[in-house]
Amino acid sequence: MEKVSDNRQSVTSVTMDSKGQKLNLKREVGLVGAVSLIAGTMIGSGIFMSPQSVLFNIGSPGASLVVWACCGLLAILASLCYAELGTVIQESGGEYIYILKTSGPVVAFMLIFSSVLFVRPAGVAGMALSFSEYVVAPFYLDCKPPVQVVKCVAATAIIVLATVNCLNVRFSMSVQVFFMVAKVLALVVIVIGGVVFLITGQANTFEDSFENTNWGISPIGIAFYQGLWSYDGWNNLNSVTEELKRPEVTLPRALLIAISMVTVLYLLVNVSYFAVLTPRELMTSSAVAVTWGNKVLGGWGWIMSVAAALSAFGSLNGSFFSGGRVCFVAAREGHMPDILAMAHVHKLTPSPALIFTTIISLLVLIPGDFQSIVNFFSFTAWFFYGITLSGLLYLKIKKPELPRPYKVPIVIPILVLIAAVGLVLAPIVDNPQIEYLYVTLFVFSGVLVYVPFIHYKLCPGLLRKVTIFLQLFLEVAPAEKNL
Known part of the structure; x- marks a missing residue:
């Protein structure tokens, strides 16, 4: 492995395919595909599983709806900040490339180290x-x-989607569009069912809706973690900027359309859940959408189980599409082995990075527990979101001359940064748990890996031999940036 500056040269100097043309990832993602990637990733398992966790932590239906609305507002404000970052730095990689350009290689490596080995696989x-x-x-x-059985089926889904994303970008985006339509229709069915219950006067949940609210810092923070898990994916489009058609236009439009649509849907779906189910029924349900379906649809309740499975599958596909690109960009910048910065010479997909992401995800799956994954994922993710937003403030103050096709008022990143700090500190201040210390130590341990393997290039000869072997075996070649 090379230093960042040296590696960039080594990667971009050999970028010819068999016809002597430069090898690039194609710009094949338009507005519809971009909206589908964001919304299709956001609408996953969360809205079918997290409502009971949010209610359990916050304590009341009214406060639960406030949490869901605030999570949506936070995602919208954060996405506006990312829209400006994505139009100023028009490179794939999301938070990684933004932190690299604003905070330097050490902090960027800490992100990619924790992201590749834990956050995204989790x-x-x-x-x-x-x-x-x-x-x-x-x-x-x-x-x-x-x-x-559950973990074997999960592993099969991961392998199938990894294969799809390795074979064809256009097909993987078609899969994303199909599943987005299916899951939106399922949520619309839930909304309509709730409206019927409200019109017929069968809903009593909203009487004294704020009774029993938990006002502690930790319960509120954990409730936000569970809610924000359902909104996760709002930043996925920034990971594939180089594959967007007209990114300076497509990126902000897609973010606003997709996240606003998802926020409205989530609020209406939660209202429907509360209209049909009592708080006790909702909190004791292992799959709230299925419980809702059994009560409203009767013998057709199984449809909700199918819809939830399709929703999670589509979200998983979107995470694979963007997650593989983050690993790919990090390798291109010298923070991961060179083989991960290569694309298939015929398929033009970053297959080595996708394969690597698949392997790590399968390893994380072995000891995986859903609720713990959600909490630690959100804690780590918002830590780096905060650093990314600090970078945007730095660019606004120190580099105002940079061209900005899209701009947000400086008060917006300041507000989101304050929220990010609050989300990171909330579960620690009120109810400290040793697990959060372990996660923090893991994030900062990236520095211990950076010094010998990135800065001092330990064992470059061995890595070069492995890279050559895998390059021939996987039929891949280095890819240039799409600028």
């Missing part, structure tokens, strides 16, 4: 587990499905 594993639980549930009506 997200993939969490979505795969929720998909699997809905798939196997009909076969175990009278008992809880065996953990081994």
Whole structure:
């Protein structure tokens, strides 16, 4: 492995395919595909599984709806900040490339180290587990499905989607559009069912809706973690900027359309849940959408189980599409082995990075527990979101001359940064847990890896031999930036 500056040269100096043309990832993602990537990733398992966790932590239906609305508002404000970053720095990689350009290589490596080895694989594993639980549930009506069965089905889903994303970008985006439509229709059915209950006067949940609210800092923070898990994916489009058609236009438009649509849907769906189910029914349900379906649709309640599985599958596909690109960009900048910065010479997909992400996700899946994954994922993610937003403030103050096709008022990143700091500190201040210390130590341990392997280039000869072997075996070649 090379230093950042040296590696960039080594990667970009050999970028010819068999016809002597430069090898690049194609710009094939338009506005519809971009909206589908964001909304299709956001609408996953969370809205079908997190409502009971939010209610359990916050304590009341009214406060729960406030949490969901605030999570949506926070995602919208954060996405506006990312829209400006994405139009100023028009490179794939999301938070990684923004931190690299504003905070330097050490902090960027800390991000990619924790992201590649934990954050993104944990997200993939969490979505795969929720998909699997809905798939196997009909076969175990009278008992809880065996953990081994659930994890085997989850592993199969991960491998299938990894294969799809390695084969063809256009096909993977078609999969994303299809599943987005399916899951939106499922949520619309839930909304309509709730409206019917409200019109017929069958809903009593909203009487004294703020009674029993937990006002502690830790319960509120954990409730936000569970809610924000459902909104996760709002930043995925920034990871594939180099594959967007007209990114300076497509990026902000897609972000605003997709996140606003998802926020409205989530609020209406939660209102429907509360209209149909009592707080006790909702909190004791292992799959709130299925419980809702059994009560409203009767014998057709199984449709909600299918819809939830399809939703999680589509979200998993979107995470693979963007997650592989982050690993790819980090390798191109010299923070990961060179082989991960290469694309297939015929398929033009970053297959080595996707394969690597798949392997790590399968490893995380082995000891994985859904609720723990969500909490630690959100804690780590918002830590780096805060650093990214600090970078935007730095660019606004120190480099106002940079061209900005899209701008946000400086008060917006300041507000989101304050929220990010609050989310990171909330579960620690009120109810400290040793697990958060372990996660923090893991994030900062990236520095210990950076010094010998990146800065001092330890064992470059061995890595070069492995790279050559894998390059021939996988039929891949270095890819240039799409600028």
